[in-house]
Amino acid sequence: MNKFQWLNWANELRSLALSGLFYCKDENLLKEYEKIRDLSYDIIEGYSSHSYEEIEEFFSKDAGYQTPKLDSRAAVFNENKILLVQENNGLWTLPGGWVEPDLSIKENIIKEVKEEAGLRVKPTRLIAIQDRKKHNRPIYIYDLCRFFVLCEYINGEFEENEETIKSGYFKLDNLPQLMTSKTNYKQIEMCFNAYNNLSSDVLFD
Structure with missing residues (x-):
């Protein structure tokens, strides 16, 4: 069991x-x-x-028929390096977060990357939809679906904010210490595979 x-x-x-x-x-x-x-x-x-x-x-705000919470993560590349942001605990992750009730997945991705990395991006392709409990630890007490989206850089640079303290681009073989509850190595590898093979299938659990 x-x-x-x-x-x-x-x-x-x-x-x-x-x-x-x-x-x-x-x-x-x-x-x-x-x-x-x-x-x-x-x-x-x-x-x-x-x-x-x-x-x-x-759970105080939950009511009615229950569905999983939604989270969106952006995969932004520069010369085969992926953008990561460093959170206040010193660990690194793909920029992203909770999907706001009044925003679409695409709109949420744009908002989160601007807030956490200071960049304007254009979401271009859905990479994967994952059931979090199948991929990340520790287990959360609620269900969560995570959307990974490939994005094109438009302009901007990192800006000081409440959620992250730094951003940077990293090669797959030289990643910093990850916040694996949000982004693990296999998920970043998946994003690299999608970036380098634009005809690959969208993955979903």
């Missing part, structure tokens, strides 16, 4: 409970759905390092 099966069970219970709480009109059933939701929090608390209060706060 998958050692993270407990998280799958907890998230399935939470999803069922939140759907019931959103659609059900029966007061007695609503109380039962609340118990199921709280049970899912108990499971996560019991198997993770998060407190019940942290879990409750994290």
Whole structure:
């Protein structure tokens, strides 16, 4: 059995409970759905390092039918080197982040690269859509789909910001220490393969 099966069970219970709480009109059933939701929090608390209060706060804005969260990552190249940004913890990753509710994947990519690297880019090609739990560790307590998008550089340079402290271009065989929870070596290699073979297929889980 998958050692993270407990998280799958907890998230399935939470999803069922939140759907019931959103659609059900029966007061007695609503109380039962609340118990199921709280049970899912108990499971996560019991198997993770998060407190019940942290879990409750994290999921406090969730309502209705549950779907994975979305994250977008930009692959920007210069002379066969890929752009990475260094976050405040000193680790490096592809520029990107949560997809905002009012933005498309393309619009979000443009926004994130401008905010984190100071660059204007043109998204040109979808490289892959990945189920995060199949590729990155540690496991998150929520489901996440990550979009990798090939982008063309237009202009700009790094600007000081709250999220990143530096940016740079790196060869595949000379990468800095990566924040593997967001970007690992295989994912950067995948981006290089897409950049060097523009006719390659879009990958998805």
